[in-house]
Amino acid sequence: MTNTREITLTVNGTEHTIDVEPRQLLVHAIREELDMTGTHIGCDTGNCGACTVLKDGEPIKSCLMFATQADGSELMTVEGMEELPEARGDLHPLQEGFREEHGLQCGYCTPGMLMSGKALLDENPDPSEAEIREAISGNLCRCTGYQNIVRSIEYAAEELEEVAAADGGTTAASAFDGEFDCGVENCCGGPSTDRDHDATEGGEHR
């Protein structure tokens, strides 16, 4: 008497329609129905963070959620990282960071760490060490002692900033859209009529 339900998950930009039982956990749907085994299961109890994925941009533990609860949402898993524009067809700067700074040993925690790191850098492109440690506080690592993971994320933050600068500063400064106005006359093109950009925000001269 299996009762299944059809749900739609958009994972790394690709839409998948699958039938799941209500008791199917999201992590099992991703690994077993979609065959994406990059998302790991470490503890099964919500403690380790190995199963972390992004749901509508926010990190969540996919072992603490039923697949039906993600119906209609956008998910991102580690498999999607290379396809992001900032990866430029190669490893994502975060992945590169983990390689360069030895942010992994056995690699079990790494997909979850990458997802928490991604969520952090999306919100906060220039995090302090304390902010990085807070962001990965739901992810356990049995191997590295965390120090190199923190360095890996710092590496990625710098790399992303450089990518942005190379692209003409569009990523970091895109909020200002070239219409940037610091509010001071004869500076930055002088006061603009665009009231959406308030003077205090533009005053940082970034």
Next chain:
Amino acid sequence: MKPAQFEQHEPKTVEEAVSLLESLDNRAILSGGQSMVPMLRFRLAVPETVIDINRIESLDYLEEDDGWLKIGALARHADVEHSELIAERYGSFADTAPLVADPQIRNRGTVAGSVAQADPKGDWGSVLLAHEGEVVAQGPDGERVIPADEFFLLPYDTTLDENELLTELRVPTPAPREGSAYHKLKRKVGDYAMAGSAARLVLDDEGRIEQAGIGLTAVDITNVRATDAEEHLEGERPSSDLFKRAGELAAEQSNPESDEHGDASYKERMVNVLTQRALGDAAERAGLVKRRVSQ
């Protein structure tokens, strides 16, 4: 481990949820799922039907209204953590949110679900008690308001009726000279409390304590109020000596158990220290509120 099989409903309104509760046997409410999913997986809960309330949009709010801070059943820990209103006006809530579990769990877990779970180690129950808050429930016969003091019965057991949905938590908006704070001792980041203390102080025009609320975490069978300490504080002027005695009284009234994290006498001493710290912050914040109002 997978949970046992169950049927699932996703009501879109409170009324729909309540009528499901009324018409179905052996069912469980699923909110943020951060406690419920593990319980289902370990088969500590084996319901025939799970009523997932996450699609009831009307329960997703966090706002001041009519003299109350109102927290809808779907407000997540992270919503409180990132709210400007909370950061500006509710010190204890701002202290607590980032201390609950970890970022991923805070993105899903709800404040109301936490209170409904009634884990004596849960943080929000203490805050609700310190603020003399209320729990709003919707049942087949309409709405019922339960004072926080009358809500917690036993570990994982509350006075919420089987057929009731918890729809809202609320605490009074701050008086002109009010401050509150929460301090928590945990073994490492992301852990449940070994002990915790929430304090709220309302000062009168002369700077004397008009009202004091203290709620304790993880040191009794439920979240509890430290009533002896509260009484000792009322009518007095804030001072470190006063807070020291209040800390002692809170510790005496607490009832912790020895476990692998520490023995009972250690935890009692921690209740004393955490309560003094929470009171100190609350008093300071009550002063700051005053300065802001009089400017």
